[in-house]
Amino acid sequence: ITEEIxxxxxxxxxxxxxxxxxxEYNEKLHFGEAAEEFSRVVSAIKAIRVQRNELNVPPSKKVTMTVETQYTTLFSDCRRFFEKLAGAGEFTVTEKADAAEGMMTVVTDSxxxxxxxxxxxxxxxxLARLDKEKKAAEKDIEFLSKKLNNPGFLAKAPAQQIENERAKLAKAEEKLAKITASIEGLK
Structure with a gap:
């Protein structure tokens, strides 16, 4: 904290x-219940932003959002946070919503x-972008698999380098799984 503040x-x-x-600690300034409630909103906004990021949707693009939650008052009161931080255009909060065809669903605990x-x-x-990424990930997996299946590499390389290559392979396989899931979700 600065002197000016x-x-x-x-x-x-x-x-x-x-x-x-x-x-001194002041109990009046502790807002535990409010912080817990607001964490529900924060987790929903984070999940939406992660999904938007995975789909390369620019933050400035406004989209329609329907929120199904038992905390309707809380989410309605926090509408402006969804508009500013999650890119909500039209924003509806309801206790029961039906998932329609062609809808992306973001699920949180609340x-x-x-x-x-x-x-x-x-x-x-x-789909074209994801297909390109999928091919690149498959190429990486093939390269790393060949490297790790090469007895000469395994015999001569330091243990740390072998571990690094295994970690890269696991990461590439995880990326491929996510890309494949994204492609299936779009189809």
């Missing part, structure tokens, strides 16, 4: 933060968010 805070009697007493796929991506363009 310290001076603007209410209840600061000392002239400088450098000579001030360590602050909500399900439905977003029409047509608003997020150009399906053909995205």
């Amino acid at each position: 310290w001076q603007s805070m209410p209840g600061t009697e000392s002239e400088s933060i450098m000579v001030a007493e360590w602050p 909500a399900r968010v439905f977003i029409p796929m047509g608003e997020l991506v150009d399906k053909d363009k995205e």
